[in-house]
Amino acid sequence: MMLMHILLVEPKYYSQYPPLGLLKISAYHKMLGDTVELIHGCGLPKYKPDRVYVTSLYTWAWRPVWEAVRFYKAMYPKAEVWLGGLYASLLPDHAAKSGADYIHVGLFSEAEDLLPDYAILSESERWRNWDGSIVFTSRGCNNNCGFCAVPLLEGKINLAKRSIKHLIWPGHTKIVLWDNNLLQSPYWRDILSEIEELCRDRNMKVDFNQGLDAALITDEVAERLSKLRYPGRIKVRLGYDYKAKGKFVKRAIERLNAHGIKGRSIMVYTLYNYTDDPEDFFERVRNVLEWGACAYPMRYEPIFALEKNKYISPKWDPQRLEMIQKFRRIVGSGGILPPYNALIEKFKRAKCFDEAFSIWRKKQ
Numbered sequence: 001m002m003l004m005h006i007l008l009v010e011p012k013y014y015s016q017y018p019p020l021g022l023l024k025i026s027a028y029h030k031m032l033g034d035t036v037e038l039i040h041g042c043g044l045p046k047y048k049p050d051r052v053y054v055t056s057l058y059t060w061a062w063r064p065v066w067e068a069v070r071f072y073k074a075m076y077p078k079a080e081v082w083l084g085g086l087y088a089s090l091l092p093d094h095a096a097k098s099g100a101d102y103i104h105v106g107l108f109s110e111a112e113d114l115l116p117d118y119a120i121l122s123e124s125e126r127w128r129n130w131d132g133s134i135v136f137t138s139r140g141c142n143n144n145c146g147f148c149a150v151p152l153l154e155g156k157i158n159l160a161k162r163s164i165k166h167l168i169w170p171g172h173t174k175i176v177l178w179d180n181n182l183l184q185s186p187y188w189r190d191i192l193s194e195i196e197e198l199c200r201d202r203n204m205k206v207d208f209n210q211g212l213d214a215a216l217i218t219d220e221v222a223e224r225l226s227k228l229r230y231p232g233r234i235k236v237r238l239g240y241d242y243k244a245k246g247k248f249v250k251r252a253i254e255r256l257n258a259h260g261i262k263g264r265s266i267m268v269y270t271l272y273n274y275t276d277d278p279e280d281f282f283e284r285v286r287n288v289l290e291w292g293a294c295a296y297p298m299r300y301e302p303i304f305a306l307e308k309n310k311y312i313s314p315k316w317d318p319q320r321l322e323m324i325q326k327f328r329r330i331v332g333s334g335g336i337l338p339p340y341n342a343l344i345e346k347f348k349r350a351k352c353f354d355e356a357f358s359i360w361r362k363k364q
């Protein structure tokens with residue numbers, strides 16, 4: 001078989017994380033003996049590629065993806081251009097109009113269990129100092145939240161791993177878990193044991209990046225979480241998407257508190273602009289603050305949205321959506337609403353959304 005030169009392209013959209021799928025594809029092709037290059041946006045590679053892989057992220061960030069496909073297709077008409085990633089998997093027909101030769105939907109199964117090629121990040125100005133191993137210990141989720149793309153794309157919990165040590169890059173200091181619902185994995189105890197070991201023996205820190213299911217935070221889970229090391233102030237992220245979930249969120253916070261994970265170490269995503277209305281959202285934020293955790297208002301975007309922040313649900317209006325943004329900017333800290341006394345009091349006294357989210361006036 002002829003060896004190939006592979007070009008991996010991360011389009012020019014904003015992301016906090018390096019393109020994990022491309023790093024796995026890099027590992028796969030290097031295993032076959034191919035040479036691989038990584039480029040951010042549209043640029044000139046060192047060598048002429050035989051195949052180009054372009055990744056994608058949110059559906060609303062499709063323009064830089066099309067731009068990259070067209071750029072490399074025009075520059076290397078003989079190379080096959082493959083387009084994969086989240087946007088391509090959710091909207092393959094739309095993605096096909098980019099001009100890519102092949103649209104890849106879902107995971108690249110040949111590479112799924114390989115150690116991603118983090119070494120290739122040294123070629124990228126943007127990711128040169130990255131030092132976290134990003135790991136999925138499982139895919140999918142057994143819940144069926146209507147606002148979430150996971151059940152649609154990955155189905156119920158599957159591909160659960162009992163061990164993740166082979167996915168940790170030597171020298172990395174962080175483990176970034178991207179599981180959708182780690183605590184639904186049949187092997188969550190084994191995984192937490194390994195993470196405990198990595199924290200203890202290799203001085204690593206863990207980031208449960210996609211949050212933990214509040215309904216599954218038992219005393220045992222809370223105790224085990226309290227023994228781990230974390231890279232930042234936030235240790236546990238939970239979701240409070242609708243009122244009926246409140247009893248689980250409250251119980252989870254109490255259990256975490258009992259094991260020393262308190263206050264600003266807990267962040268609760270509070271979804272809005274979905275099926276809720278402003279008063280429902282206000283109550284959920286008030287609950288979170290009263291329970292002593294940080295609230296992180298999260299605006300709902302339809303799964304297939306091609307434009308960001310355009311959707312307004314029937315029970316919301318542009319003014320109130322803007323009030324939340326302004327409040328987070330002025331009163332919050334990095335968009336987070338922390339449980340400090342003045343804010344808790346403001347929300348306790350407020351009778352409605354408008355009162356709670358109005359900005360304090362200076363005393364004359």
Ligand code: SF4
Nearest residue numbers: 141143145148150180
């Ligand atoms: S629990 Fe989380 S991952 Fe699972 S469906 Fe709901 S939002 Fe998605």
